[in-house]
Amino acid sequence: MLKPLTAPDIASRKGGERLAMLTAYDYPTALALDQAGADMLLVGDSLAMVVLGHPDTLSVTLDEMVHHTKAVSRAARRSLVVGDLPFLSYQAGVERAVLAAGRLVQEGGARAVKLEGAGYLREVEAMVRAGIPVMGHVGLTPQLVAGLGGFKVQGKTAETAARLVREAMALEAAGCFSIVLEAVPSVVAREITARVSIPTIGIGAGPHCDGQVLVIHDVLGLFERFTPKFVKRYAELGNLMQEAAGRYMYEVRQGAFPADEHGFGMDPQEAAAFRGLLNDIVAG
Known part of the structure; x- marks a missing residue:
């Protein structure tokens, strides 16, 4: 019987074999990806777009995230299931953030949670104190896309690139066991990866990260609205x-x-x- 991976297992892979992470939102998909050997399954707030048909990630609720995390957790035997904290579930204070994360773990069966941005270090620290492993996320943070001016590459100037390095280091100091780097120049991702002692998981961040993550609907050719430059489609199941x-x-x-x-x-x-x-x- 396969031993379920834990957040410390993932953290220990820093600098070792590359980590393979994919999103999953339902039982049959999670079952297939778990059996294929995924290290982590992210129940992403991308659920809003690729499953529920919303134009962005802001519309998905915590109840919906818990519902889909339950389904994925029932299927996962080896993969670490990471539940995404949706918009406004952690931005309104430490107590609310911990309770939201607790729901994804207690009700949803997740074994870790993810939140976006480095502006919530106190929330990260409180979750970690509560025994909830936290994955950070810097670069393009879709929940903050309105303030970023759209789905744009982040860290393209020296100043903004240096800020991303500082944010990643701050998330590590707050207790994150890994960090997603989304839509940042490869050179920036390489420098962040070299300066933090926890794994970096890239999505549109080049080949130098400790692992990679993609949305499964993009991988399988099931989402036609748009295809980001960093996506490689491995099948055309929609056709x-x-x-x-x-x-x-x-x-x-x-x-x-x-x-x-x-x-x-x-x-x-x-x-x-x-x-x-x-x-x-x-x-x-």
């Missing part, structure tokens, strides 16, 4: 789904499905008795 559904609908309309092999038989004596009962019903 396969359309083709399969199209064949099904054609066969239904042509009367080709269901065929005899898709139905259930009846004992001949029972069928004869049934027809007799029908005759009685008609006669009566």
Whole structure:
């Protein structure tokens, strides 16, 4: 039986074998990714866009995040399940942040949580004191996209790049066991990775991080609204789904499905008795 990975296990991989992380939002997807060997499964607030159809990540609620985290946690046997803290679940004070994180762990079954930005160090410290492992996130932080002026690469100037280094170091000091670096120049990600003693997980941050994460719908070709530059699509399951559904609908309309092999038989004596009962019903 596989031993479930823990936050300390992930932290110990710093500088070792690269960490492979993917998002998951439901039981069958999580089951497949866990069996494929994912080190971590992130129940991301990207749920809002790729599953629930919202235009950004701001609309997903804590209740929805708990609901989907439960499903993923039921499937994970080896992968560390990380629950994303959604918008306004941790920005309104330390107590609210700890309670929100606690729900993802206690109700959702997550074994760690993630929050965006370095402006919530007291919240991170309080969660860690409560026994909740925390993953940080710097660079492009989608929950703050309005203030950032859109989905833009962060740290492109010397000053903003240096700020990202300071933010990553502050998150480590606050107790984070790892940090996501999103949409930052590769050279910046390399310098952050060299200066923190916890793993960095890149998404659009180049090859020098300790691990990588992508949204599973992007990996599988299931999200068509847009494809970020940093995404590599490993399959086009959206096209396969359309083709399969199209064949099904054609066969239904042509009367080709269901065929005899898709139905259930009846004992001949029972069928004869049934027809007799029908005759009685008609006669009566």
